[in-house]
Amino acid sequence: MNVHATGGDVGKRSLSIIDALRELEGPLLPILHEIQAEFGHIPQESLPVIARELNLSRAEVHGVVTFYHDFRQQPAGRHVLKLCRAEACQSMGGDAVAERVKAMLGIDFHETTGDGAVTLEPVYCLGLCSCAPSAMLDGAVHGRLDPARAQALVEEARR
Amino acid sequence: MTVRIYVPRDAAALALGAEAVAETLHREIAGRGLDVKIVRNGSRGLHWLEPLVEVETPAGRVAYGPVSAADVAALLDAGLAEGRPHALCHGLTEEIPFLKGQTRLTFARCGVTDPLSLEDYRAHRGLTGLEKALAMDPADVVREVTDSGLRGRGGAGFPTGIKWKTVLDAAGPQKYIVCNADEGDSGTFADRMIMEGDPFVLVEGMTIAGLATGATKGYIYTRSEYPHAVKTMRNAIVAARAAGLLGPSILGSGRAFDMEVRVGAGAYVCGEETSLLNSLEGKRGVVRAKPPLPALQGFLGRPTVVNNVISLASVPIIMDRGAAYYRDFGMGRSRGTIPIQIAGNVRHAGLYETAFGLTLGQIVDTIGGGTASGRPVKAVQVGGPLGAYFPRALFDTPFDYEAFAAKDGLIGHAGITVFDDTADMLKQARFAMEFCAIESCGKCTPCRIGSTRGVETVDQIARGIEPEKNRDLLTDLCNTMKFGSLCALGGFTPYPVMSAMTHFPEDFRPTPMVEAAE
Numbered sequence: 001m002n003v004h005a006t007g008g009d010v011g012k013r014s015l016s017i018i019d020a021l022r023e024l025e026g027p028l029l030p031i032l033h034e035i036q037a038e039f040g041h042i043p044q045e046s047l048p049v050i051a052r053e054l055n056l057s058r059a060e061v062h063g064v065v066t067f068y069h070d071f072r073q074q075p076a077g078r079h080v081l082k083l084c085r086a087e088a089c090q091s092m093g094g095d096a097v098a099e100r101v102k103a104m105l106g107i108d109f110h111e112t113t114g115d116g117a118v119t120l121e122p123v124y125c126l127g128l129c130s131c132a133p134s135a136m137l138d139g140a141v142h143g144r145l146d147p148a149r150a151q152a153l154v155e156e157a158r159r
Numbered sequence: 160m161t162v163r164i165y166v167p168r169d170a171a172a173l174a175l176g177a178e179a180v181a182e183t184l185h186r187e188i189a190g191r192g193l194d195v196k197i198v199r200n201g202s203r204g205l206h207w208l209e210p211l212v213e214v215e216t217p218a219g220r221v222a223y224g225p226v227s228a229a230d231v232a233a234l235l236d237a238g239l240a241e242g243r244p245h246a247l248c249h250g251l252t253e254e255i256p257f258l259k260g261q262t263r264l265t266f267a268r269c270g271v272t273d274p275l276s277l278e279d280y281r282a283h284r285g286l287t288g289l290e291k292a293l294a295m296d297p298a299d300v301v302r303e304v305t306d307s308g309l310r311g312r313g314g315a316g317f318p319t320g321i322k323w324k325t326v327l328d329a330a331g332p333q334k335y336i337v338c339n340a341d342e343g344d345s346g347t348f349a350d351r352m353i354m355e356g357d358p359f360v361l362v363e364g365m366t367i368a369g370l371a372t373g374a375t376k377g378y379i380y381t382r383s384e385y386p387h388a389v390k391t392m393r394n395a396i397v398a399a400r401a402a403g404l405l406g407p408s409i410l411g412s413g414r415a416f417d418m419e420v421r422v423g424a425g426a427y428v429c430g431e432e433t434s435l436l437n438s439l440e441g442k443r444g445v446v447r448a449k450p451p452l453p454a455l456q457g458f459l460g461r462p463t464v465v466n467n468v469i470s471l472a473s474v475p476i477i478m479d480r481g482a483a484y485y486r487d488f489g490m491g492r493s494r495g496t497i498p499i500q501i502a503g504n505v506r507h508a509g510l511y512e513t514a515f516g517l518t519l520g521q522i523v524d525t526i527g528g529g530t531a532s533g534r535p536v537k538a539v540q541v542g543g544p545l546g547a548y549f550p551r552a553l554f555d556t557p558f559d560y561e562a563f564a565a566k567d568g569l570i571g572h573a574g575i576t577v578f579d580d581t582a583d584m585l586k587q588a589r590f591a592m593e594f595c596a597i598e599s600c601g602k603c604t605p606c607r608i609g610s611t612r613g614v615e616t617v618d619q620i621a622r623g624i625e626p627e628k629n630r631d632l633l634t635d636l637c638n639t640m641k642f643g644s645l646c647a648l649g650g651f652t653p654y655p656v657m658s659a660m661t662h663f664p665e666d667f668r669p670t671p672m673v674e675a676a677e
């Protein structure tokens with residue numbers, strides 16, 4: 001999944017994304033989302049291109065990228081597992097599920113397994129608070145997790 | 160005659176296996192040669208029964224749930240397609256007490272219709288509110304909304320009509336309707352359910368807001384954590400445009416309105432309206448000082464209505480039935496209905512739309528059915544991560560903006576999270592501070608630094624280090640945050656912290672064992 005791209009290539013592909021979105025009112029977030037969808041993260045090489053094309057300073061673009069939890073400066077693992085850590089999930093044993101998952105993967109939140117298979121991230125509510133604890137694996141939602149179901153999810157992610 | 164079977168595509172149903180149920184159903188129906196059409200509806204909000212499969216019968220829709228893919232063959236064998244009995248059958252959907260007891264105004268169609276069928280939408284009284292608004296003067300539309308008593312459902316409870324009036328009266332060549340669909344509060348999912356289950360009601364509500372205020376462009380700002388809602392909303396907008404409901408001439412009226420969906424990037428504070436506007440403009444989601452009000456200088460410095468999804472989605476029925484119809488529900492200054500989201504450790508979790516005024520105890524014990532674990536209820540957090548923890552002793556509090564404020568709490572976006580007696584309230588207080596530290600926009604010192612100090616102070620209490628002094632310190636810190644923060648993230652984080660400490664002091668006393676270990 002990780003795209004290996006040369007600097008020049010990143011610049012060119014970034015530019016075509018920017019061109020498609022620059023007419024929007026407030027184009028920066030849509031552009032960053034598209035760039036992350038394209039490269040799996042926000043490559044350093046795309047920052048000067050965005051800054052130049054949107055008439056911003058590089059520091060401003062960097063400031064925006066770092067403000068939002070979603071934007072990655074490094075590529076993630078092949079799969080991203082997000083566990084909800086918020087109150088409704090806490091009330092239904094979310095902490096125990098998280099401990100089990102961390103132990104199975106051998107990593108903590110914000111880390112990626114050594115084989116590059118799974119990145120584990122916290123999320124603060126998926127709107128699935130009525131079927132807690134919940135998780136999202138690569139955009140697919142899962143509810144009513146217990147340690148056993150969490151284990152199945154981790155095995156799926158590892159494949 | 161073709162039988163219609165409904166399998167929800169709401170994210171909560173999907174999280175519980177609805178996709179596999181639909182696939183298996185398709186296969187089994189084809190294999191048996193049944194004349195069945197599967198409709199992917201929104202959720203009825205009875206989430207403990209999801210995936211909830213319904214079949215249309217001459218007597219009405221019959222419900223089965225929770226259905227797993229493995230149940231499908233047996234259900235069909237038992238006569239699901241004719242609505243026959245089975246262990247998972249709950250009889251007529253509308254007769255299930257949890258649904259029957261509700262007053263569904265805003266959620267009237269949610270779970271009933273095919274979310275992306277405009278035909279279905281029209282057949283269920285959709286667009287009648289818009290048609291009326293098109294025949295009225297903008298000022299009269301604003302007056303209707305004002306008279307309905309509708310207050311913002313995003314948390315602050317500001318009268319919607321008054322906000323609209325400010326924007327109507329503001330001069331400007333370009334005005335905007337911004338729908339706040341950032342729904343970040345734990346324990347809430349009403350916005351998500353509307354966007355996934357009845358997206359056209361939001362399109363209609365925003366269009367009416369545009370007509371009423373002279374705004375021709377709308378944005379729905381929602382969360383990246385809601386991919387299903389984003390997709391459904393975008394599809395609905397495309398369909399609405401194709402049908403001439405959005406665009407240069409709304410339903411052939413010659414008046415313009417169009418909208419698009421924008422997706423945030425994982426920042427809770429972007430639910431705060433000025434931070435949201437900064438984010439929409441492509442900036443860091445830092446909170447702006449008010450004034451200027453967004454109504455006067457909002458998106459790109461232009462007059463902007465910022466309203467929550469549920470506020471806007473309640474407008475079509477107000478226009479359709481009239482202000483008095485809506486206003487007649489509720490109590491005191493809390494008029495109309497509120498979709499209460501019952502979440503966490505509770506037996507009957509889901510969405511319950513009702514007039515304001517039920518007591519917290521009725522909601523938790525009677526409607527919610529107590530805890531899912533079967534253990535006693537210890538506390539309920541009302542209003543998301545900035546809301547207070549209520550003990551049983553306050554269960555007589557009626558669900559009403561003013562009544563909750565009087566008990567040092569808030570209704571917020573009407574999420575209720577239930578905890579059983581295994582909850583450790585010190586841990587919950589610590590989490591509230593931690594969450595504030597993670598999500599602070601960084602503008603105010605009390606919020607940015609105070610929250611981190613708050614976590615440390617709670618940890619000291621937990622370790623039994625000068626507990627009395629540290630409890631006082633935590634109280635001081637909460638006061639500083641409450642009065643020294645620009646927005647409600649720093650300003651209201653003290654609610655969960657102080658309520659936990661006030662109502663559950665025993666959890667803030669170190670046990671002798673811990674003390675001995677120090």
Ligand SMILES: Cc1cc2nc3c(=O)[nH]c(=O)nc-3n(C[C@H](O)[C@H](O)[C@H](O)COP(=O)(O)O)c2cc1C
Pocket residue numbers: 310311312313314315316317319339340341342343344427428429430431432433465466467468470471646647648
């Ligand atoms: C930290 C914070 C988060 C908020 N999150 C939301 C939210 O997710 N959705 C929402 O509608 N309002 C949220 N609000 C309230 C908004 O600032 C604003 O009051 C609301 O969008 C106005 O719409 P309404 O009048 O229709 O409620 C939040 C406020 C704060 C301080």
Ligand code: SF4
Pocket residue numbers: 428446598599600601602603604606607644645646647648649650
């Ligand atoms: S209280 Fe916190 S989140 Fe709100 S403006 Fe201040 S620093 Fe930002």
Ligand code: FES
Pocket residue numbers: 084085086087088089090124125126127128129132133134344345346347
């Ligand atoms: S608190 Fe976990 S999904 Fe809402």
Ligand code: FES
Pocket residue numbers: 602603604605643644645
């Ligand atoms: S605004 Fe500066 S400290 Fe709060």
